[in-house]
Amino acid sequence: MKFRGLAVFLLLAGSALAQLDAGSVIHRMQVHVSFTNGVCDRSAQVTLMGRSGPVAEAVPNDRCEVEFSNVPIGTYHLNVSGQNFTTTDDVIMASSASSEFDVRVKRSTDVTPLAGAPASVSVAELGIPTGAQKEFDKANQLIARQDFTKAIQTLDHAIALYPAYAGAYNNLAVIYARTGDREKEVEALQKAISINVHFAPAYVNLARVDLGNHDFAGAEAALSKATSYDPNDAMTLVLLTYSQFMDHHYDLAIATSHRAHALDGNHAFAHQVAAHAYEQKRDGVNAIAELETFLKEEPTGQRAENARKELAQLQEIVRRPAQAQ
Numbered sequence: 001m002k003f004r005g006l007a008v009f010l011l012l013a014g015s016a017l018a019q020l021d022a023g024s025v026i027h028r029m030q031v032h033v034s035f036t037n038g039v040c041d042r043s044a045q046v047t048l049m050g051r052s053g054p055v056a057e058a059v060p061n062d063r064c065e066v067e068f069s070n071v072p073i074g075t076y077h078l079n080v081s082g083q084n085f086t087t088t089d090d091v092i093m094a095s096s097a098s099s100e101f102d103v104r105v106k107r108s109t110d111v112t113p114l115a116g117a118p119a120s121v122s123v124a125e126l127g128i129p130t131g132a133q134k135e136f137d138k139a140n141q142l143i144a145r146q147d148f149t150k151a152i153q154t155l156d157h158a159i160a161l162y163p164a165y166a167g168a169y170n171n172l173a174v175i176y177a178r179t180g181d182r183e184k185e186v187e188a189l190q191k192a193i194s195i196n197v198h199f200a201p202a203y204v205n206l207a208r209v210d211l212g213n214h215d216f217a218g219a220e221a222a223l224s225k226a227t228s229y230d231p232n233d234a235m236t237l238v239l240l241t242y243s244q245f246m247d248h249h250y251d252l253a254i255a256t257s258h259r260a261h262a263l264d265g266n267h268a269f270a271h272q273v274a275a276h277a278y279e280q281k282r283d284g285v286n287a288i289a290e291l292e293t294f295l296k297e298e299p300t301g302q303r304a305e306n307a308r309k310e311l312a313q314l315q316e317i318v319r320r321p322a323q324a325q
Contacts, residue, residue, distance in 0.1 A: 029068040030100045033060050033080060040064035044105065047079040079178075080105050081144055100302045132162035139171065148175050166195040170202050177205070185209065200230035207239060216246040234265030241270040250277040261293070268298035272307060284318040 031046060046066045048056045056068040080103055128136075135158035142151035152175055158168045169192035176185035186209060192202040203226035210218035223240040230236065237260035244253035257274035260267035275290035291311040298304050 026071045027069060029071045031066045031068070031078065032100075032102045033064045033066065034102060034104045035064075041105075045081050046103075047081070078103055079146075081146055102301070128165060129162055132158045132165055132168075135161065136165070136168055136171070139168075143171070143175065148179055151175055164195050166192040166199045166202070169195065170199070170205065173202070173205055177208075182209070198229045200226040200233070200236070203229070204236055204239070207243065211239075211243065216243050219243040220247050220249070232263060234260050234263040234267040237263070238267050238270045238273075241273045245273050245277050248280075250280050253277045257290070268294050269303070271297065272303070275307075275310070279314075284314050288314050288318065 029048075033040065033044060033046065035041060040060055040062075042060050042062070042064075044060055046058055046060065048068060048071065056071065058066045058068065060066050078101065135154050139151045139154040139158065142148075142154060152172065155168045155172050155175075159165050162168075169188045173185045173188035173192070176182075176188060186206070189202045189206050189209075192199050193206075203222045207219040207222035207226065210216070210222060220240065220243040223236060223243055227233065227236045227240055237256055241253050241256045241260060244250075244256060254274045254277050257267075257270035257277075260270040271290045271294035275287045275294065278284070278287035278290060288311060291307050291314070294307050295304055295311070298307075
């Protein structure tokens with residue numbers, strides 16, 4: 001299931017095109033690059049991608065950190081690439097309240113446990129011929145080098161050898177997302193789903209498109225399908241929690257956040273969303289509990305600082321009626 005390495009998953013999703021606020025900038029943005037084997041590769045290239053291409057590029061320092069200066073507020077692709085590891089592509093929302101980010105990078109030699117693979121694999125995926133698989137793997141290497149033109153050609157060759165290659169269509173969509181071709185991106189994702197209706201990564205990527213268009217109902221529908229086919233992916237549940245909240249389905253958002261909490265993986269943000277859902281329901285006690293859980297799972301960073309301020313405000317509001325008695 002190597003195609004999963006290039007599926008684009010969003011945390012607090014937005015458009016792949018940077019939505020820039022004129023005149024609003026972050027004077028110092030910090031990105032910490034964390035490798036799964038604990039060893040920092042200082043040859044890694046960290047690129048902040050905006051509407052018309054790279055906004056800033058840098059390599060990590062001796063603390064495996066990258067700093068960007070005077071970055072316009074907006075939503076960006078954060079791309080980490082290099083020779084010896086799988087290219088990472090996260091989407092971040094840079095704002096005055098959120099200017100510190102962590103990105104995890106998996107080396108190509110690291111072993112991925114099979115437990116996280118989708119439960120449903122189509123017969124078409126099981127029958128991928130060796131030639132098509134080699135072209136697919138070659139395309140991944142080209143994507144890691146950001147040679148998107150050759151990567152598209154190589155994936156097209158893989159599809160010519162095996163027209164039912166859903167993973168190849170998904171990775172084509174990832175490339176089109178990076179190059180800003182929305183029409184071809186959606187077309188490739190829909191083709192992947194037409195080949196394998198249980199193909200969870202394509203639904204997640206379609207949801208990313210919907211979130212970028214502020215179509216929260218569409219994103220909720222796509223993510224609901226994705227998690228039904230791959231129920232053990234915590235990030236999909238986090239995205240679903242956010243989509244449900246933005247679609248004003250507060251009870252569903254709370255329930256989904258609890259599902260995410262039961263899984264391994266990075267799901268702290270779901271508790272922050274659940275806290276906001278409880279606030280909308282005027283339930284300060286449970287909102288406090290969700291923020292406290294968030295802080296246990298993510299005790300440091302800018303989001304943690306914001307959560308502590310919000311927690312203090314909620315605790316003060318809840319105390320007031322008791323003090324009045």
